[in-house]
Amino acid sequence: MLERVKAGRYSQVEVNRGLPATSLVRYFTRVGREWEVAERLRERVTVRHLNLAAPYVGLGTFDMIWLRNVLIYFDAETKQDILRRMLPMLQLDGFLLLGSSETTLDLPADLSAAWRRDPVGRVQVHRRASAPPLDLSSTTSPSSPSSPLASTGA
Ligand SMILES: C[S@@+](CC[C@H](N)C(=O)[O-])C[C@H]1O[C@@H](n2cnc3c(N)ncnc32)[C@H](O)[C@@H]1O
Numbered sequence: 001m002l003e004r005v006k007a008g009r010y011s012q013v014e015v016n017r018g019l020p021a022t023s024l025v026r027y028f029t030r031v032g033r034e035w036e037v038a039e040r041l042r043e044r045v046t047v048r049h050l051n052l053a054a055p056y057v058g059l060g061t062f063d064m065i066w067l068r069n070v071l072i073y074f075d076a077e078t079k080q081d082i083l084r085r086m087l088p089m090l091q092l093d094g095f096l097l098l099g100s101s102e103t104t105l106d107l108p109a110d111l112s113a114a115w116r117r118d119p120v121g122r123v124q125v126h127r128r129a130s131a132p133p134l135d136l137s138s139t140t141s142p143s144s145p146s147s148p149l150a151s152t153g154a
Pocket residue numbers: 001050051052053067068069070073099
């Protein structure tokens with residue numbers, strides 16, 4: 001998986017999962033049957049191996065954390081521990097995106113309340129409970145294909 005991320009190569013099926021055609025043309029080049037992310041974007045990406053279930057420090061804070069389709073592999077206690085440790089890793093106005101079948105509703109009350117759930121188009125985003133109100137006025141309509149949040153396919 002990490003080698004695939006480093007290579008920045010995606011199949012036609014993968015790029016069809018919500019990526020606007022304008023972004024495909026702008027940021028990808030066709031290589032054989034695959035699409036390759038532009039070098040100018042790939043050189044800005046740091047790829048590191050991380051065991052979510054083990055302690056990790058010093059990663060910093062993030063505007064967006066994608067944690068899609070991975071919490072399903074952990075028992076309830078480990079899932080809770082991971083989501084508790086994710087809170088301070090998210091900027092105050094940052095977003096956590098889970099898989100479409102994953103939820104923070106089944107957590108202990110204090111931890112569930114620490115996460116705010118906001119619908120953005122077809123996607124549910126998670127934010128820190130103390131995050132400022134969601135302001136989408138500077139983006140296009142959530143149902144628009146050019147909306148960055150609506151196009152994640154999460
Ligand atoms: C079903 S795939 C989801 C991949 C991707 N997030 C997506 O939604 O397409 C599950 C991923 O979880 C990763 N994973 C499983 N256990 C993990 C752990 N303890 N720490 C970090 N990643 C883990 C696997 O390596 C795999 O890449």
